[in-house]
Amino acid sequence: MKNDLIIYGYNCKNLGDDLMFAEIINKTHYKRYFFIGHGEVPHFVNKKVFFIKPGRLMKLRWKFRADFAVIGGSVLMGASSQQREAIMQKIKWFRWNKVFGGRNFIIGANLGPFDNKAEYLSLLSRLNLVVDKWFVRDNTSYEMLKKVGARYLKLMPDIVMGLNKEDYVSVRGNSIAISVTSVDKDKNSLINPEDYINEIAQIAQHYIDSGRTINFISFEDRFDLKPINEIISLLKKSEGKVSVIENNGKNVIEAISRADVVVATRFHAMVLGALFEKKQIIYSYNNKTTQFAKTYGFKTYEVTGSSLEKQPFLTKFDAHSLEFASSYGKLVQS
Template sequence: MPGQLLLAGYLGSGNLGDDAVMLGFSDGIIRAGFEVAILSGAPEETNRNYGFLSYPRRDFKQIELAISRCDAVVFPGGSIFQDVTSVRSVAYYAKVIEMAKKAKKKVFLVGQGVGPLKTFLGRRMALGAFNDADAIAVRDPASLEALKELGYKKAARATADSSFLMPPPPDPVDPEDFSVGGMKVVGIAPRPLDKKTDVVGLFGDFCRLLYQSGSMPVLVTMDRNEDIELAEAISKKQGGKIPDLRRVVTPMQMQQRISRMDSMVAMRLHAGILASMVNIPPLMVSYDPKVTAFAKQLGLGNALSMDTGITGPRLLDAFLQFQKDRERNVKILDKKREEMRKQAEGNIELVVNGMGGR
């Protein structure tokens, strides 16, 4: 019997990828008859942008209240169980699951990316959280292997990222009709890395060479807390002339803007996902196993690796080669997009079945 679900994760925290996960899952589960509330980093903004009842995700008294009012807690996706940035991320989500189970509520982890988990404490807490969940689905086969390698013994299934359940933009635009001064627009979605990796230099050089080759680079900022400063630094390196999409505040708006582009070069996983959903082939640049796994799922060729000393000229060469196959890649996306959506529907089915069906 449908009821109230509390969605948890890195939601409402300024990352359009995590909000795309939230929106995709919400669209599917609401159509199944459930109501949703959100643990959000910015509750008022989440309510204003999306209309969801929201609670502050860092206020444990409010989290306890939200759990008491729901029938189950659902983590709809994202790479939340990882300790690359900090083991505190794993500790926080493990705590929320512990609170839910203490309140005798069901917990579902769906569309999850697992890892990287490098520390003993991170792995231990993550495994404990996974074991406490009532059911688990991961977003790709690599995450399923990581879950098993972690020591998880129960049944789990591979589905797809919940963002694939987002409805299409209301006004799709033929990318062939969109250009700036006769130049095709190429979205570029970098993300900051450690200080040893010169992301600014790499993408600054790439933007310059791309413009010289006859295309217009546009910087796609998927995380307002990290990417806007990075975009400013990249643009500054080229005289402050590279446009960006910093004013885009929802995944729907970003998807609509991407639908008007000719192509996408993305480090950000969900920039690639949003592009693929509107039939814009993404060339993925991998800094993390999740990006490599996504590129493999799409079947458009392997992701370029940041670990191989990639340079601006090498990235341009790879992009131009990628563009030669654009027509073929669009046809592949036509098929893959529907496959991924059907797989993502498994996230909805798992929760519906776990709640006793309809």
């Protein structure tokens, strides 16, 4: 068994990614944990974490015979030259780790999006030469990796589905949790931001008019708070009916656990909503949401300019999937 785990991922105070990191770190038994990059220890991680500074001296800071894991849902995007260069950087790091006697993992990913399938498959083939274990969370990604001959490949639940929800369950109130984000981030052009803002405002106004309170939840404050405030500015007679829940510890998870309905744009708002068996209105603002939702039979909605046809439906995960999600630690470290 390797003594060290080196992690690369989006460590920028994003709730979904922090939960993914915590599930892997807290449920494995390495002697030491390292993140590539700078920053703080992610929320929910309860073990000591060190950092490996990138740069010209990075090879001198690398660890011998370590497991190296790239963790996250959007770690293999290929829709721009910048995103393809990021895949090449991961290939370079994986090669280093092989020279240092280590193993390489991709954990929790959705493949894509990409703008040229042949080119993207070629990149995956090169990546596959240096990846020892693939753990992906949707059927589309699984089938693509079978095409490139992935050796150790598992279709797994999302990592966050292993969260112990009993730590968060509380008495339900009369509230609606609405997850909002900047839908054009990552150069996503599938949704018109103005149409999205107006439609979420329609949904929020409907629930306010029916006597509900609204909790707008932010998974990543630097992206989510701006559209949240734009939506609030459009609401009428909302005084005392609207709260903004910033990403600070357990706040967002607790707001979801108490909600009657979850309106989910953020990917992990959908996952947490289903974990707590909530009725949801799920907006598919990118391919990873659509691919995952199809895997579990969840209905998704597109922005149409009208919220009238958007009805919440019950979402939940089966017991087998939840149990399978709790096995990540064992499968990664074996």
